[in-house]
Amino acid sequence: MMSELEEIVRTTCPRDCYDTCGVAVHKRNGAIESVRGDPRHFVSRGQLCTKCSIGYNNEWLDPRSRLTQPLRRVGRKGEGRFEPVSWNVALAAIADRLKQIVASAGPQAIFNTHYSGTISLNAYLFPMRFFNRLGATEVSPDTICNMAGHVALHYVYGTSVSGFDPRTGDDAACIIVWGANPTASGPHVQEHWLAKLPGKVVVVDPVRTATAAAADIHLQPFPGSDAALAFSMLHVIRRDGLVDRDFVAQHTVGWDELEPMLAPCTPAWGETATGVPARLIEDTARVYGRGPSLLWMGQALQRQPTGGNVMRACSLLPAVTGNLGKPGAGFVYLNFDMTQRGIDGEYLTAPHLSKSAPPSISQMDLAACLEDPARAQALMCWNINIAASNPQQERLRRALTREDLMTVVLDLFPTDTTDFADFVLPAASFLEFDDLVASYFHLTLSAQVKAAEPMGEALPNSEIFRRLARAMDFAEPELHESDSEIIATLLKRANFDGDFRAFAARAPVHVPAEPAIQFRDLIFPTPSGRIEIASESAAADGHPRLPQPLADPRPASGRLRLLSPSSSWSLNDSFSNVAKILAHVGPATIAMHPADAAGRGLAEGDQVLVANETGRLVMRVTLTETVPRGVALSHKGRWPKQEPGQRNVNVLNPGRKADMGESTAVHGVEVTVGPLASA
Numbered sequence: 001m002m003s004e005l006e007e008i009v010r011t012t013c014p015r016d017c018y019d020t021c022g023v024a025v026h027k028r029n030g031a032i033e034s035v036r037g038d039p040r041h042f043v044s045r046g047q048l049c050t051k052c053s054i055g056y057n058n059e060w061l062d063p064r065s066r067l068t069q070p071l072r073r074v075g076r077k078g079e080g081r082f083e084p085v086s087w088n089v090a091l092a093a094i095a096d097r098l099k100q101i102v103a104s105a106g107p108q109a110i111f112n113t114h115y116s117g118t119i120s121l122n123a124y125l126f127p128m129r130f131f132n133r134l135g136a137t138e139v140s141p142d143t144i145c146n147m148a149g150h151v152a153l154h155y156v157y158g159t160s161v162s163g164f165d166p167r168t169g170d171d172a173a174c175i176i177v178w179g180a181n182p183t184a185s186g187p188h189v190q191e192h193w194l195a196k197l198p199g200k201v202v203v204v205d206p207v208r209t210a211t212a213a214a215a216d217i218h219l220q221p222f223p224g225s226d227a228a229l230a231f232s233m234l235h236v237i238r239r240d241g242l243v244d245r246d247f248v249a250q251h252t253v254g255w256d257e258l259e260p261m262l263a264p265c266t267p268a269w270g271e272t273a274t275g276v277p278a279r280l281i282e283d284t285a286r287v288y289g290r291g292p293s294l295l296w297m298g299q300a301l302q303r304q305p306t307g308g309n310v311m312r313a314c315s316l317l318p319a320v321t322g323n324l325g326k327p328g329a330g331f332v333y334l335n336f337d338m339t340q341r342g343i344d345g346e347y348l349t350a351p352h353l354s355k356s357a358p359p360s361i362s363q364m365d366l367a368a369c370l371e372d373p374a375r376a377q378a379l380m381c382w383n384i385n386i387a388a389s390n391p392q393q394e395r396l397r398r399a400l401t402r403e404d405l406m407t408v409v410l411d412l413f414p415t416d417t418t419d420f421a422d423f424v425l426p427a428a429s430f431l432e433f434d435d436l437v438a439s440y441f442h443l444t445l446s447a448q449v450k451a452a453e454p455m456g457e458a459l460p461n462s463e464i465f466r467r468l469a470r471a472m473d474f475a476e477p478e479l480h481e482s483d484s485e486i487i488a489t490l491l492k493r494a495n496f497d498g499d500f501r502a503f504a505a506r507a508p509v510h511v512p513a514e515p516a517i518q519f520r521d522l523i524f525p526t527p528s529g530r531i532e533i534a535s536e537s538a539a540a541d542g543h544p545r546l547p548q549p550l551a552d553p554r555p556a557s558g559r560l561r562l563l564s565p566s567s568s569w570s571l572n573d574s575f576s577n578v579a580k581i582l583a584h585v586g587p588a589t590i591a592m593h594p595a596d597a598a599g600r601g602l603a604e605g606d607q608v609l610v611a612n613e614t615g616r617l618v619m620r621v622t623l624t625e626t627v628p629r630g631v632a633l634s635h636k637g638r639w640p641k642q643e644p645g646q647r648n649v650n651v652l653n654p655g656r657k658a659d660m661g662e663s664t665a666v667h668g669v670e671v672t673v674g675p676l677a678s679a
């Protein structure tokens with residue numbers, strides 16, 4: 001039984017994760033005692049993932065690990081030497097410099113880079129009000145991850161953020177999980193949803209992940225050959241009479257152009273192009289085509305040189321088989337359509353504060369921009385750790401050493417990026433402020449409930465930008481609206497009765513309450529109102545009218561294609577500062593097939609030099625048949641400053657763009673791997 005001094009605060013994990021777990025914060029005498037999974041929550045069922053369970057109960061609660069005061073640089077850039085200053089001093093100095101830059105070079109010389117560190121709605125979106133008012137250059141966040149997929153799905157369906165409702169999973173006879181590894185990126189979705197579905201589970205992944213190993217069928221295409229695999233499946237679907245011709249006639253455009261392209265894409269051709277046995281292509285095409293079927297397109301699919309084409313090709317499967325508009329059918333990329341949940345995204349970001357559309361660049365171009373004083377004079381960095389997560393790591397670090405580039409970094413922890421800052425502003429953790437969380441998988445809206453005061457002088461992202469707006473003398477009321485006012489307005493506009501406390505007592509809330517059928521009315525927000533197998537919009541943007549049956553060329557002799565996904569122990573670059581996790585995962589490794597290792601004279605545990613034109617990295621080799629021949633795998637997310645060579649796997653990423661959306665092609669990186677001694 002709880003003593004009177006014990007209390008449980010129920011809140012929500014706002015990480016960039018499919019799960020969106022319920023969290024139970026146990027407090028004693030007003031202080032947080034432990035952070036656990038909420039046993040009453042339909043996702044977490046009493047358990048957080050291991051990384052959060054460790055991180056949230058250690059570094060997140062430890063003032064020695066957290067940033068607790070505003071800091072001003074006293075050392076050289078990159079040294080990470082600072083002195084504490086007051087909020088007023090820090091914000092006045094930042095505002096003065098920003099004003100000077102606006103007056104002399106224009107606001108576009110200020111770069112705003114951010115992503116998904118904390119994706120509760122206010123923490124994630126409210127700062128954009130400030131940047132819209134300022135007119136800063138936006139470093140397009142999704143270009144570091146999934147922009148190619150968004151662009152591609154817009155061409156075909158007119159939306160990329162309105163997917164199937166997982167609650168309809170029980171109606172599906174088949175689900176294809178293509179390029180996702182929920183064992184690592186959504187462990188509760190894996191355990192409590194995917195593993196429990198009655199239908200056949202097919203996983204398409206070059207790597208035999210735990211998700212793939214648990215599936216009924218695992219297809220292992222060579223990376224970058226997914227479009228060819230989709231075309232080969234479509235060949236079988238057409239050949240075996242599984243095309244839903246009524247659906248195609250009524251709801252698509254371009255089938256007549258696509259159909260002749262399928263003839264040469266036989267299963268034998270598919271096997272040659274992808275490495276997947278023809279028999280498995282046939283089996284998968286038939287089980288999917290008979291339906292009803294779901295298609296989950298994960299966040300690895302689009303990170304390839306032809307990632308946009310891959311996404312267009314894979315997304316044809318539901319269109320051609322009529323797997324839309326009925327229970328157990330549909331596709332998902334991200335369920336991040338805020339309006340579907342009654343959330344007014346434009347209210348949160350206030351784009352009307354922009355005098356003109358702010359300029360935007362790709363994350364792939366950030367290093368080049370920052371090294372140019374005529375282009376960039378200040379960098380504002382929040383919810384992201386670019387020195388760990390961006391491509392062209394060496395070049396970016398050099399650019400960040402520019403003495404005349406005023407760099408301001410918000411974070412919970414002293415990262416590689418904060419080391420390059422002129423001012424470091426301590427951000428509050430999700431345990432320390434109220435907010436709302438919209439899952440990007442489940443159709444839920446959840447409450448993030450403050451369980452403790454912010455540590456030291458830390459502040460929520462929103463409050464930091466309110467104060468900075470004041471220091472800039474920005475008078476627009478939108479910039480000064482309080483969190484509680486914003487949350488109340490959001491809930492009111494979403495038609496929830498009662499205040500935030502009342503909502504939190506009910507949350508998580510499914511919106512809509514009953515399972516939704518994706519595209520129930522079979523009207524698609526494309527120019528034609530139909531699914532655009534052939535897309536004039538794509539053609540106008542310089543792409544082929546139709547997806548193409550492409551497979552990337554295999555790596556040149558001696559090279560391996562490098563995949564750098566998340567492991568179960570980190571999330572993007574979060575948790576890589578957690579001591580217990582670091583001790584568990586040990587030094588950086590590169591996994592490769594034993595035959596590839598033998599050909600290079602390598603054995604398990606050898607130190608190897610991994611290199612290409614962009615960078616070099618020393619790692620320890622591990623041998624595994626879960627990785628196919630010709631592929632190497634090294635997990636992302638490690639912090640360079642904790643590595644012996646002060647670099648992580650992104651030092652090998654040249655920042656090549658995918659075919660659409662100026663998006664990353666990180667899974668197209670190629671490397672040589674050889675004995676360290678011969679390097």
Ligand code: SF4
Pocket residue numbers: 013014015017018019020021048049050052053186187188571
């Ligand atoms: S990161 Fe994901 S799995 Fe881990 S606690 Fe948060 S929502 Fe749950």
